[in-house]
Amino acid sequence: MSEQQALQRGRLLYNAEHYDQAGEMFVEVLRVDPQNAEAQALLALCLSHQKKWKGAIEAAREAVRLDPEEPLAHEALAVIYLNSNRLEEAERAILQALELEPDSPTYWHLAGHLAWRRSDWQTALESAQRGLASDPSSPDLINLRSLALMKLGHVEESRQGLAELLAENPEDPSSLANMGWSSLHVGKPGEALEFFKSALQLEPENDYARQGLMEGLRARYPFYGLVLRFFFFMQGLSKRAQEAIELGLYLGQRLLNELAREHRWLRPYVRPILFLYTMFAYMTWLAKPLANLLLRFNPYGKLVLTREDEQQSNVVAGCLGLTTLFAVIHVATGNVLAFVTWAFFLTVCVPLASIFECEEGWPRKLMKRVALLEAAVGVLGLLMLWLGMDRGVYFISIYFQLVAPTQFLIVYLRNVRPELGHED
Amino acid sequence: MDDATLEALISALSVTPDNQLLRVQVVRELLRSRRWERAEELARPLLTTSERPLALLAGARGALTRGDKETAGQLYRQALDGDRGLVDEALEAELEVQDQPVRLSVQGLEDEQAALSERPRISFQDIGGMETLKEQIRLNILYPMQKPEIYEAYGKKVGGGILMFGPPGCGKTYISRATAGEMGAKFFTLTIADTLNMWLGESEKHLAAIFSTARTQSPSVIFIDEVDALGGKRSDMRNSGTRTMVSQLLVEMDGIASQNEKVLVLGATNMPWNVDMAMRRAGRFDRVLFVPPPDLKAREEILKVQSRNRKLAPGINWGELAKKTELFSGADLNNLVERATERALADALKSGNLRDVTHADFLSALKEVKPSTTEWLRRSRNYVNFANQDGLYEDLARYLDEVKIK
Secondary structure, three states: OOHHHHHHHHHHHHHOOOHHHHHHHHHHHHHHOOOOHHHHHHHHHHHHHOOOHHHHHHHHHHHHHHOOOOHHHHHHHHHHHHHOOOHHHHHHHHHHHHHHOOOOHHHHHHHHHHHHHOOOHHHHHHHHHHHHHHOOOOHHHHHHHHHHHHHOOOHHHHHHHHHHHHHHOOOOHHHHHHHHHHHHHOOOHHHHHHHHHHHHHHOOOOHHHHHHHHHHHHHOOHHHHHHHHHHHHHHHOOHHHHHHHHHHHHHHHHHHHHHHHHOHHHHHHHHHHHHHHHHHHHHHHHHHHHHHHHHOOOHHHHHHOOHHHHHHHHHHHHHHHHHHHHHHHHHHHOOHHHHHHHHHHHHHHHHHHHHOOOOOOHHHHHHHHHHHHHHHHHHHHHHHHHOOOOOHHHHHHHHHHHHHHHHHHHHHHHHOOOOOOOOO | OOHHHHHHHHHHHHHOOOOHHHHHHHHHHHHHOOOHHHHHHHHHHHHHOOOHHHHHHHHHHHHHHOOOHHHHHHHHHHHHHHOHHHOOHHHHHHHHHOOOHHHHOHHHHHHHHHHHEEOOOOOHHHOOOOHHHHHHHHHHHHHHHHOHHHHHHOOOOOOEEEEEEOOOOOOHHHHHHHHHHHHOOEEEEEOHHHHHHHHOOOOHHHHHHHHHHHHHOOOEEEEEOOHHHOOOOOHHHHOOOHHHHHHHHHHHHHHHHHHOOOEEEEEEEOOHHHOOHHHHOOOOOOEEEEOOOOOHHHHHHHHHHHHOOOOEOOOOOHHHHHHOOOOOOHHHHHHHHHHHHHHHHHHHHHHOOOOOEOHHHHHHHHHHOOOOHHHHHHHHHHHHHHOOOOOOOHHHHHHHHHOOOO
């Protein structure tokens, strides 16, 4: 088989998604011509499709080294870094590529994608526009621009771009999915669902559309719709502003607590505010599993929930069931221990549910350990108290001391994406 | 097994050359690590033992390394006659496609078809379990061929195409062969490499030639492996000239359908969603069969067959092992047997005492081997959920519900 034939075969196999066999073909090409940067880049992409990140990164780096002028090599390296959550290295790769070809729409799309991953919508928008200057009709770039505009609050402009794309190509799954998300943004879950369903029919493995479909289904419940709006509002802010608001709410709540403790006359005003605040804070954590719980009674919802969604909603349902039980006992009997117990189940629900929100790998492992450890400490304390052992107080107070700081860990762990490819 | 362990085994063998168990294990490992010539050399003493088929397989590999395809083919067939468990698909692929230039001449094509076609000796009796699948094949494939007049009386067609799909390593090829065996039909195989040759115009006549041979030798089965690679669903391939290839296949299939000939085209794929829509129209691959991972009975059977000729302790509870290997593919089960054997072997190396492979070895091995089909099944769930409008994935949907994959 000649080198050209092997390369061509490899490309055909790659397009047919037979990545292992395609990879063998590129290895064959490289055996004859070890300097072939194109084959090296394609080999890297094959490996990344097989989730062999370490090898993929090495191969892509080698491709860039072999021929720094080969666009595919840079593209492969950047894409692989992005997909393995190594954003800083992706940034370096993209900057290097742009230095060689400052007007390449492909590289600007990658730059925009990187900004998108960092929730930096302004930079994503600017990158998309830079790319569109060279290629005004690129669907990828128009889609990216629309997404960025949507996040920045320019919904009309965003929808206009998507509508134009769909007019030209009504069967483009990405544009359909983006249109769905934009419908969610303007609070039209019903319309969004139609877009997501069309997108998924065309491309059933489109995860962005699948997530959108789930959000759309949940958003039909008013409580979830409210929380979703809050999330969209927060996402529209810069990272700094988001953190400031989160911290502000936390400190404000503590301040109100302190004030209420010091000044008796403030209590009737502060308590309802605190209650509403707490309820809302809990809803931002638990709205999703609760909505999923309701979806399990919906024939279509039941179909699309994953096993994990179900497990998570089981955990939440169990915790909240026990919360209610002990709250009723407390109200009926005035038992203080019942009060402590329902407070425990209500609070422990959040770390337990968060296990399922963390990405596979170390974030999920760590979240699981922390959540289970805290739950164990609390349960131990409560058991001792119910059995009349006073030293249980020691454990249960440790548990409640941990609740607030744990929230910061949860926020961090739910958002972190572990870097891949450092080991095999 | 890593290289160091393998080297240790080889040196152990040189000390105790009569240790057949060790020799068999060494040869298997060498074959797995693709050290063909060494495997052939060390397998030679086995030729006069009950392990002759393994030695023949190693011989076939060795011959192929030296470029002697003919001998390799002969040895491989002999090996299979002795032990069907030795099927080596990679070797088959190489035997079929290795030297391209030959197939460009007409003479070469005919020779090659002789090699490509076979009359399989296996039948449904050789497949344990899988009753639903077998029944479907009987209804959709065998009876139409055996009693064509009844089907014709009801206006049903006889030949045509059937698309088999399912997770990798679950025996689509094997079942196709057994189907041909049941029919007493000639069996022609087209691998992905053949398909690629056609794509690239290296043997455009090939497809037509195979179909015409299959017609003259009917009843016959043409098996097209990884049929999704032909044509392709993705838009970027529509322009790559592969369309002519698809059209050619479709013309041939339509020809068979209109003549009601006893030629069956069986397509196999792991990615049915990538199969060109045009290929799924009436008279082409319009019937679809889901080939699930082996069921309980089939798993028990496969475990027993794979463990034949191993040094087994009495009291291995195959039923329990089968129960604990839900979702395992045939390849996974084979892997399990290998791991269990390695445990006994490692002990034997340490103590010098050749102990048997026990039930406990299998149970420990179970901790290391996980089913490889889960990822495919999860992925397929998306197609069942969102793209099952034409009912293509009904059987798959039922199966996913049964094994609770979401």
